[in-house]
Amino acid sequence: MADAAIRAVVEAIHSSPTQAVVYLAGGASLALGWLMSVPGASNTLLETVVPYSRISMVQLLGRVPSQHCSRGIAEEMALLAYNRALKLSKPGYPVLGVGFTGTLATTHPKRGDHRFFLSTRTSDRLCTSSITLSKNLRSREEEDKVSSCFLIQAIAKACKVPGALDSGLTESDVPDESEIEFTEEQELEQLINGQICFKVYPFSGEAYGSHEDRKIILPGSFNPLHEGHLKLLEVATSICGSGYPCFEISAVNADKPPLSIEQIKDRVKQFETVGETVIISNQPYFYKKAEIFPGSAFVIGADTASRLVNPKYYYGSHERMVEVLGSCKQAGCTFLVGGRNVDGAFKVLEDIDMPEEIRDMFISIPAEMFRMDISSTELRNRQRPLT
Structure with a gap:
């Protein structure tokens, strides 16, 4: 059980909107108990993983590290945790990734130092601490308490909540200790480079008040955003009954150069103007979008639905198409399909030949609820963007 000072800091953490994924190896085990024993833990903790064995750490990192306890490994764990938190968090909530790796006192004397490395990653900041503990000063339990206090204090700082703990150093x-602050441009650069999977701009103002885990996502280039997009997402949300509506732009295209940072910022401004949430991702393919937005409902047109189930886009293989879309289904994703002009004719979901294995993933948006034939391409040609 946490003492009064620790409990007060943990309560403040749980009262903040920040949602976290924590990866720990080699110490700070008491911190998990403190975080989970204080009511409100589900407000903060999305997932905790303890990759204690060598193989577990290799699987987490996706590679064999030259050493398991280092500043670089802690920062890598924090970045992995941050990306995982993005995928699991409620849309628009601030997220935190925590990486900890330590080599503390054990059953036999150590030739090397007793030390730990702790890194926290938020959208705009990377903080890393390296602590070398005096040898033969504390028991394993005492070193674990020092590292646990240090971890709780670091999470509190990342959550921007008050409270100070005596870590016992x-x-x-x-x-x-070191701290790197990121600008919006640097964050978008990290996104384009694949370091982070997406960035949320919660312009709708509903983020912290929403209890919806499920995202209702309308993907597109939105060059420009127009009334048809807004109406389509509104109708799709009403069909779903619940969920957090948002738009999504992929900065990385399948067959074009990636968007520039200035292009991204220009398109984001459109959503700020109309007060709608937009997510910038780095995944142009739906099976990859399903990985970073698990459990989501994607809003698409009949033209996109036709391409999704066309074996031509899967090296001519029907089996491959079913396998790829089946992975979207396993991720808990569905597709809401609105009517669109396809090859000169207006088509709805019912006009598309859907494979039996994945038919239940697709939900029709009736034409009487939504029909707007204008496209962003036509608007660009007319030079009449949404204002």
């Missing part, structure tokens, strides 16, 4: 312990 002495003058003979050696701390080394």
Whole structure:
């Protein structure tokens, strides 16, 4: 059980909107108990993973590290945790990734230092601490408590909540702390480069008040955004009955150069003007979108639905098409299909030959609820963007 000072800080963490994924290896185990024993833990913790064995760490990192306990590994774990938190969090909530790796006192004397590395990653900040503990000063349990207090304090700082804890460090312990702040441009650059999977601009103002885990996503280039897009998402949300509506732009295209940072910012401004949430991702393919937006409902046109089930786009293989879309189904995703002009004729979902194995993934948006034939391409040609 946490003492009063620790409990007060943890309560403040749970009262903040920040949602976190925590990856721990080699120490700070008490911190998980403190975080989960104080009511409100589900407000903060999305997932905790303890990759304690060598194989577990290799699978987490996706590679064999030269050493398991280092500053670089802690930062890599924090970035992986941050991306995982993005995928699991409620739309628009601030997220936090925490990476901890330590080599503390054990059953036999260690030749090397007793030390731990702790890294926290938020949208605009990477903070890393390296602590070398005095040898033969504390038991394993005492070193674990020091590292746990340090972890709770770091999470509180990342959540921007008050509270100070005495971690128990002495003058003979050696701390080394660093902090890197990211601009919006740097964050978008990280997104384009694949370091982070997406960035949310919650302009709707509903983010912190929403309890909806499921996203209703209308993907597109939105060059420009127009009334048809807004109406389509509104109708799709009413059909779903519940969910958090948002638009999504992929900065990376399948057959074109990636969008520039200025192009992204220009398109984002459109959504700020109309007060709608937009997500910038780096995945142009739906099976990849399903991985980063699990459990979501994607809103698409009949033209896109026709391409999704056309084996031509899967090297001519019907089996491959069913396998790829089946992975979207396993991720809990569905597709809401609105009518669109396809090869000169207006078509709805019922006009498309859907494979039996994946038919239940697709939900029709009736033409009487939504029909708008104008496209962004036509608007660009007319030079009449939404204002």
